[in-house]
Amino acid sequence: xxxxxxxxxxxxxxxxxxxxxxxxxxxxxxxxxxxxxxxxxxxxxxxxxxxxxxxxxxxxxxxxxxxxxxxxxxxxxxxxxxxxxxxxxxxxxxxxxxxxxxxxxxxxxxxxxxxxxxxxxxxxxxxxxxxxxxxxxxxxxxxxxxxxxxxxxxxxxxxxxxxxxxxxxxxxxxxxxxxxxxxxxxxxxxxxxxxxxxxxxxxxxxxxxxxxxxxxxxxxxxxxxxxxxxxxx
Numbered sequence: 325x326x327x328x329x330x331x332x333x334x335x336x337x338x339x340x341x342x343x344x345x346x347x348x349x350x351x352x353x354x355x356x357x358x359x360x361x362x363x364x365x366x367x368x369x370x371x372x373x374x375x376x377x378x379x380x381x382x383x384x385x386x387x388x389x390x391x392x393x394x395x396x397x398x399x400x401x402x403x404x405x406x407x408x409x410x411x412x413x414x415x416x417x418x419x420x421x422x423x424x425x426x427x428x429x430x431x432x433x434x435x436x437x438x439x440x441x442x443x444x445x446x447x448x449x450x451x452x453x454x455x456x457x458x459x460x461x462x463x464x465x466x467x468x469x470x471x472x473x474x475x476x477x478x479x480x481x482x483x484x485x486x487x488x489x490x491x492x493x494x495x496x497x498x499x500x501x502x503x504x505x506x507x508x509x510x511x512x513x514x515x516x517x518x519x520x521x522x523x524x525x526x527x528x529x530x531x532x533x534x535x536x537x538x539x540x541x542x543x544x545x546x547x548x549x550x551x552x553x554x555x556x557x
Contacts, residue, residue, distance in 0.1 A: 330358035331479040332547035337376040348542035361407040362446030375399035402429030447480035475525035498524030504548040505533040526552040
């Protein structure tokens with residue numbers, strides 16, 4: 325079974341020209357054509373935390389949003405959302421509370437494809453290195469405490485500039501830390517802030533940063549992606 329995973333900080337759909345345009349984000353998602361996408365900054369930060377990408381806007385796409393929102397007008401939890409190909413079965417999902425000074429969080433979902441169960445965690449970590457360490461520990465604790473153990477993918481905006489140092493050292497083998505490339509800022513990428521991490525069951529096939537004219541304009545981050553394979557049981 326092979327799937328393509330992507331992570332994209334959409335900056336509340338505000339592009340590099342200062343305009344909020346959710347349709348540009350959806351256009352980029354269509355370009356990537358991933359099976360599962362972790363979005364960050366999908367909800368507004370203040371008020372009722374309304375989503376910038378409506379559920380109706382997703383109706384004409386191949387994805388549906390996993391239901392983890394705690395507020396009626398939100399698509400995600402602390403701005404994190406997971407989009408899943410419509411023919412994949414969602415077995416369960418939960419928001420994860422992270423220790424934080426800023427409004428940060430993570431979401432976790434168990435999904436089934438071709439009879440195989442796997443877990444996806446999407447997150448957006450703090451700007452503070454100390455807080456990021458605490459948040460990664462909370463995510464690892466969540467992954468290790470679930471009643472059902474299964475192959476796992478963790479992805480999101482880690483706000484970590486170095487490739488292998490800092491918080492990435494917490495993901496010790498057999499975790500596989502991928503750094504698809506420089507994703508921020510989108511017009512002239514300098515930092516690999518966006519990452520994808522695989523548990524040992526996955527075999528990574530390809531990975532990269534999706535850099536197109538649309539993605540360079542739609543957000544201040546470029547999306548990252550990987551294709552990964554699970555052996556048949």
